[in-house]
Amino acid sequence: MPEVRLEGLGKRYGNLTAVNNVHLTVHDGEYVTVLGPSGCGKTTLIRMIAGIIEPTEGKVYIDGRDMAGVPIEDRDIGYVFQNIALFPHLTVKDNVSYGPRARALPPEEQLRVSRRFLELVRLLDRMGMFPDELCGGEQQKAALARALASGSRLLLLDEPLSALDSRVRVDLRYELRRLAKELGLTTIHVTHDQEEAQSVSDRIVLMRAGAIVETGTPEELYARPKHIFTANFIGETNLLEGWVVEIRDGISVIELRNGGKVEVHQTDHSVGDAVVISVRPEFMYPADEGMRAVVRGITYMGTYWRVKAETEDDEEVDFDMATLDGNLLTIGKDVYLAVNPKAAVLYPRPEDGVEEAIRLE
Ligand SMILES: Nc1ncnc2c1ncn2[C@@H]1O[C@H](COP(=O)(O)OP(=O)(O)OP(=O)(O)O)[C@@H](O)[C@H]1O
Ligand SMILES: [Mg+2]
Numbered sequence: 001m002p003e004v005r006l007e008g009l010g011k012r013y014g015n016l017t018a019v020n021n022v023h024l025t026v027h028d029g030e031y032v033t034v035l036g037p038s039g040c041g042k043t044t045l046i047r048m049i050a051g052i053i054e055p056t057e058g059k060v061y062i063d064g065r066d067m068a069g070v071p072i073e074d075r076d077i078g079y080v081f082q083n084i085a086l087f088p089h090l091t092v093k094d095n096v097s098y099g100p101r102a103r104a105l106p107p108e109e110q111l112r113v114s115r116r117f118l119e120l121v122r123l124l125d126r127m128g129m130f131p132d133e134l135c136g137g138e139q140q141k142a143a144l145a146r147a148l149a150s151g152s153r154l155l156l157l158d159e160p161l162s163a164l165d166s167r168v169r170v171d172l173r174y175e176l177r178r179l180a181k182e183l184g185l186t187t188i189h190v191t192h193d194q195e196e197a198q199s200v201s202d203r204i205v206l207m208r209a210g211a212i213v214e215t216g217t218p219e220e221l222y223a224r225p226k227h228i229f230t231a232n233f234i235g236e237t238n239l240l241e242g243w244v245v246e247i248r249d250g251i252s253v254i255e256l257r258n259g260g261k262v263e264v265h266q267t268d269h270s271v272g273d274a275v276v277i278s279v280r281p282e283f284m285y286p287a288d289e290g291m292r293a294v295v296r297g298i299t300y301m302g303t304y305w306r307v308k309a310e311t312e313d314d315e316e317v318d319f320d321m322a323t324l325d326g327n328l329l330t331i332g333k334d335v336y337l338a339v340n341p342k343a344a345v346l347y348p349r350p351e352d353g354v355e356e357a358i359r360l361e
Contacts, residue, residue, distance in 0.1 A: 002063055002076075002154040002186040003028045004049060009058035010210075011044050018044040020210040022058070031180050031187045033197040036207035037233070037360040042190040043082055045207070046156050049188065051075050062154065075154075078147035082158040082190070084139045086131040092118070092142050093127040099150030117145035120175055122168075136163040144172075148179065155180060157189040161196065173200050194234050198222065206230055209361050228347050231278040232358040238284065238317045239354050240277045240291075244269050251341065258311035260291025262339040266346045274349035279339045281306065284319040286329070287338035293317060295333045298324070309335060 004026040011019040019041040026032045034042050047053040049060055051072040060067040062075060072079070078099070086095050094101075097114040105113065118124045121141035131139055140163040147155060160176070161169045177200045180187045191197050197204050198218040206213045206221065206229075214226050225231040228239065240262075246253035247270070251263050254277060262277065269275055282304075293309035296316075305321045307329060319337060321329065329335070350357040 003061075004154065004186065004188065005059075005061040005064075006045075006049070007059045007061070009045070009048060009060065010056050011041075011048060011053060012056045017210050019048070019055075022212055024205060024212065024215070026186060026188055028186055029181075029184050031177055031189065031200060031202045032205060033189045033191055033201040033203075034205045034207060035191055035194060035197040035234075036213075038192055039361070040207045041210040042192070042207060043158055044210075046158050046188060046190050050077055050079055050156050076152045077154045077156050078150040078152040078185075079155075080140075080143045080147045080157045080160040082162075084136070084143045084163070086139055086142055086146070088131050091128050091130055092123060092134070095131070095142055096145045096149050098146060099152070103151055113149050113151075114145070117149045118142075120148070120179065121145045121172065137165065137168070140164060141172075144176075148183075153183075153185055155185045155187040155189075157187065159191055160189065161191075162193075169196070170199075176200060198234070204234075206233065208233075223343075224345060225278070228276060228278065228350065228354065228357045231345060231347075233360075235280060236318065237278045237280050238319075239358070240279070240315070240317070241349060241354065242275060242277065244271050244273045244275055247271055252346065254346070256291055256311075258291060258313040258315055260311070260337070262290060262344070263341045264339070264344045264346050265341045266344075269346060269348065276347045276349050276354055277339070277344050278347065279344040281318040281320045283340040283343035284317065284337050285321075285340075286319075286335045288336060290336040290338040291317070293335055293337055295329055295331055295335060298329065298331065309337070 006022050006024045009022040036042055048055045093114055096118055097110040100110040100113045121144055123141050144160050161172055173196055201218055203217055204221055205215045213229050221230055221234050231237050240256050242254040242256040244252050245255045247267050252267050254262050293311045295309050297308040299306045305324050307319050309317050
């Protein structure tokens with residue numbers, strides 16, 4: 001049963017720390033995504049799990065077994081590399097049936113398995129072609145089929161969908177999760193796309209600058225992120241600075257730097273504390289009183305309207321409207337904005353400022 005455990009895992013290149021002190025357990029059958037901005041160490045991390053990169057410090061355990069010195073071919077993993085690595089001299093079919101062949105399945109079983117996964121990635125009609133006859137997206141699908149067909153119970157995917165059109169990418173990510181669950185695979189899926197991470201994961205591991213910021217279910221990281229960085233990186237949010245001016249009945253009243261006052265259902269700060277409120281655009285709305293702002297832009301988003309407004313101290317805030325009918329929101333109009341007190345999250349104001357706290361580096 002593939003459980004992956006990382007203990008104090010780190011990788012340094014000279015002065016540069018690519019991965020720093022990562023502790024993580026991925027449970028048997030769990031689908032975990034490693035999410036984070038470009039350069040935060042995702043590929044380095046997954047390559048250490050695969051045994052392609054040797055850690056500078058720390059340990060990788062697969063099924064409780066210390067992997068130090070165990071080469072990739074002995075770790076029993078299905079791997080999709082970030083830069084797709086198909087065998088150039090083999091056809092698509094032979095690439096995909098590489099694993100089944102290595103496991104010495106009977107030829108008809110090899111064919112059945114590779115057809116199954118090629119069908120899944122909609123590549124059956126390209127079976128006889130060579131990798132350099134495929135476009136980038138098709139190569140990526142072939143690499144995915146090959147990893148799935150490998151028969152390994154541990155799947156390591158490094159940006160497996162990045163070269164695909166958005167429609168195909170969305171379709172395939174659901175297939176991927178469904179299949180991983182159906183086959184009982186343990187999956188570690190690296191992506192920099194937060195929407196992809198949210199839609200496929202049991203749990204998201206959010207990284208920044210080589211370290212884990214926090215881990216949690218997609219719902220936890222969206223609704224109750226522990227860090228401002230997470231609030232900003234996962235989904236969209238408004239970060240508003242202010243001070244706690246009153247606490248009563250489970251509610252903190254915050255006076256915002258831009259002059260408004262809002263209430264938040266959270267009381268783990270004291271009166272006088274400098275705080276930052278994170279509030280998603282869908283939880284902010286025009287009201288009779290609140291934070292004053294001027295509407296600067298209105299964009300139709302398909303199922304809602306995104307309104308951009310500017311507060312009195314020139315901060316931009318975004319809020320969403322399900323409809324504009326009968327609601328005289330127009331560019332240049334003054335509005336008061338209120339915040340859903342249950343959906344806003346309070347943070348202590350970071351010492352080095354909000355900009356620094358959310359910087360992607
Ligand atoms: N072989 C190497 N030698 C020196 N530095 C390296 C090496 N490999 C990676 N790095 C550095 O380590 C950091 C992490 O790289 P990594 O490839 O793990 O990032 P990533 O999160 O996968 O980024 P992306 O989303 O762009 O793929 C980067 O700053 C990168 O430049
Ligand atoms: Mg990478």
